[in-house]
Amino acid sequence: MNSLDRLVASFAKLPGIGKKSATRMAYHVLDADRSYARLLGEQLVALHDNIKRCSVCGSYTESDPCPICLDSTRDRSVICAVERAQDVRVIEESGEFRGLFHVLGGTIAPLDGVGPEDLAIGSLIERILKGGIAEVIIATNPTIEGDTTALYLQKALKTTGVLVSRLASGLPVGGDLEYADRLTLSRSFRGRTPI
Amino acid sequence: MNSLDRLVASFAKLPGIGKKSATRMAYHVLDADRSYARLLGEQLVALHDNIKRCSVCGSYTESDPCPICLDSTRDRSVICAVERAQDVRVIEESGEFRGLFHVLGGTIAPLDGVGPEDLAIGSLIERILKGGIAEVIIATNPTIEGDTTALYLQKALKTTGVLVSRLASGLPVGGDLEYADRLTLSRSFRGRTPI
Numbered sequence: 001m002n003s004l005d006r007l008v009a010s011f012a013k014l015p016g017i018g019k020k021s022a023t024r025m026a027y028h029v030l031d032a033d034r035s036y037a038r039l040l041g042e043q044l045v046a047l048h049d050n051i052k053r054c055s056v057c058g059s060y061t062e063s064d065p066c067p068i069c070l071d072s073t074r075d076r077s078v079i080c081a082v083e084r085a086q087d088v089r090v091i092e093e094s095g096e097f098r099g100l101f102h103v104l105g106g107t108i109a110p111l112d113g114v115g116p117e118d119l120a121i122g123s124l125i126e127r128i129l130k131g132g133i134a135e136v137i138i139a140t141n142p143t144i145e146g147d148t149t150a151l152y153l154q155k156a157l158k159t160t161g162v163l164v165s166r167l168a169s170g171l172p173v174g175g176d177l178e179y180a181d182r183l184t185l186s187r188s189f190r191g192r193t194p195i
Numbered sequence: 196m197n198s199l200d201r202l203v204a205s206f207a208k209l210p211g212i213g214k215k216s217a218t219r220m221a222y223h224v225l226d227a228d229r230s231y232a233r234l235l236g237e238q239l240v241a242l243h244d245n246i247k248r249c250s251v252c253g254s255y256t257e258s259d260p261c262p263i264c265l266d267s268t269r270d271r272s273v274i275c276a277v278e279r280a281q282d283v284r285v286i287e288e289s290g291e292f293r294g295l296f297h298v299l300g301g302t303i304a305p306l307d308g309v310g311p312e313d314l315a316i317g318s319l320i321e322r323i324l325k326g327g328i329a330e331v332i333i334a335t336n337p338t339i340e341g342d343t344t345a346l347y348l349q350k351a352l353k354t355t356g357v358l359v360s361r362l363a364s365g366l367p368v369g370g371d372l373e374y375a376d377r378l379t380l381s382r383s384f385r386g387r388t389p390i
Contacts, residue, residue, distance in 0.1 A: 002257045003238065003245035010235045013227075014220045025209045027281040030255055032208075034243040040205045041239030043198065048229040050198035060225055062197045086222040 004030070056127070058103035058120050059088040068092075068101060075099040077134040081124060081153065083107055083141060091139065099137075102127065107145035108152055116152055124153075128160045135163040142169040142187070199225070251322070253298030253315050254283040263287075263296060270294040272329040276319060276348065278302055278336060286334065294332075297322065302340035303347055311347055319348075323355045330358040337364040337382070 001009075004026055011022035029037045053059070054066035061067065068074065068088070078099030082088060088101045104119045127133065138153055140146035154164050170188035171180055180188070196204075199221055206217035224232045248254070249261035256262065263269065263283070273294030277283060283296045299314045322328065333348055335341035349359050365383035366375055375383070 003242060004255060004257075007235075007238045007242060010231075010238055013231065015223045016216060016219065021211060023281065023284065024211065027255075027279070028210045029239065029242060030246060030280070036205075036208065037239045037242045040202075041236045041242075043202045043205055044224065044232045044236030044239065047198060047202060047224060047232045047236075051225060060199060060222075062199075084222070085225070086218065089218065 053085070053103075057088075057101045058105060058123075059085045059101055077132060078137060079124070079127065079133055079135075080137045080139050082139045083146065083149070087139065097137075102136075104140070104149065104153075107140060107143075107149040109145045109148075116156070119149070121153065121156055125156065125160060128157065128162050133162055135165060138164065138166045140166075142167075248280070248298075252283075252296045253300060253318075254280045254296055272327060273332065274319070274322065274328055274330075275332045275334050277334045278341065278344070282334065292332075297331075299335070299344065299348075302335060302338075302344040304340045304343075311351070314344070316348065316351055320351065320355060323352065323357050328357055330360060333359065333361045335361075337362075 007026045007029070008019070008022045011017055011025050012019050014022075017025070029040070050062055051060050052062075052064055054061045054064055054069055056065045056069040059066055059068070075098050078097075079102050080091060080097055080099055081102045081104055082091070083104055083106060085103050088103065091097050091101075102120065102124045104121065104124075106114055106119055108114060108116055108119065124136070128136070136153075136157055138150045140149045140153075150166050154166075157164050168191055169184070170191050171177070171184060177185070202221045202224070203214065203217045206212055206220050207214050209217075212220070224235070245257055246255050247257075247259055249256045249259055249264055251260045251264040254261055254263070270293050273292075274297050275286060275292055275294055276297045276299055277286070278299055278301060280298050283298065286292050286296075297315065297319045299316065299319075301309055301314055303309060303311055303314065319331070323331070331348075331352060333345045335344045335348075345361050349361075352359050363386055364379070365386050366372070366379065372380070
């Protein structure tokens with residue numbers, strides 16, 4: 001196994017990358033200017049030293065607390081609870097939300113041995129108890145695990161008296177009734193809004 | 196733009212990787228053990244120092260000449276001419292060929308400004324003139340550029356007196372006549388074999 005094979009093996013560990021794609025990527029790096037391989041390599045080596053988790057919200061950041069947690073122009077009365085750090089980026093890029101975030105760090109998945117105690121729920125309650133929070137928007141994915149986590153969270157936050165809401169689930173915009181699955185359709189009916 | 200954004204931008208330069216996949220990959224590296232990021236990074240930084248082009252056949256190798264060119268158990272009378280270095284790997288993995296290779300380094304593509312003089316054709320003729328070569332198998336892709344290159348190569352090698360052949364082109368095994376395009380079907384007819 002030479003350097004090239006080892007690089008292919010490492011690339012193949014990335015999500016969504018099989019052996020064929022990994023091989024293509026490795027040859028691309030070899031064919032490209034050597035400065036590209038060096039740059040990408042150095043970025044990867046330094047990655048964990050440069051990026052940490054925000055001690056307040058748990059998202060990835062270069063400075064702690066993260067720019068979002070420090071931003072005084074944001075609505076500091078609303079916290080959006082997401083499964084993973086990358087969800088913060090997705091929501092930020094949509095520009096639809098101007099409040100704060102809280103990264104749960106996963107979902108309750110008993111089959112994978114993940115219980116509520118493995119998620120950042122205690123720290124969320126602490127943030128609420130410090131005061132100033134009016135609403136928590138649960139933005140877990142509309143999956144079995146995401147639903148379970150949302151339900152658990154809703155119960156756990158009940159004593160805090162904060163308003164708890166959940167992102168609407170239903171037909172995606174531009175979608176077609178014909179191609180909607182039964183569960184999505186069922187949710188669209190239950191979550192219907194008067195017009 | 197922080198370290199994470201810069202990593203996403205670098206990942207997005209890989210072939211077949213869009214911004215979404217690049218983001219997913221970057222977060223995966225962050226979520227994974229830091230030893231993985233370090234390993235992949237160091238492999239990339241050292242890549243061009245470890246892997247060079249074989250001075251004989253032009254494929255990527257750690258030692259020059261490459262193991263294939265040095266292997267005395269291979270059939271040293273046949274050279275398979277391929278477009279790119281990764282094609283050597285594909286053919287090697289098929290186990291269908293036990294001769295030597297020659298990497299042309301691309302195809303003749305006038306629109307991209309690539310002429311015959313940009314390909315490793317001179318060095319192929321030199322290898323043939325040194326003697327001992329009975330056949331050159333042209334394994335360029337069955338595309339317009341690959342066909343053009345094969346035609347040019349066939350003419351260029353005529354004076355050497357060596358037998359020149361080309362990989363068969365036609366219906367892929369397991370394919371269906373119904374889904375074959377006209378050009379592939381036309382080639383299948385022209386290249387038909389008596390049974």
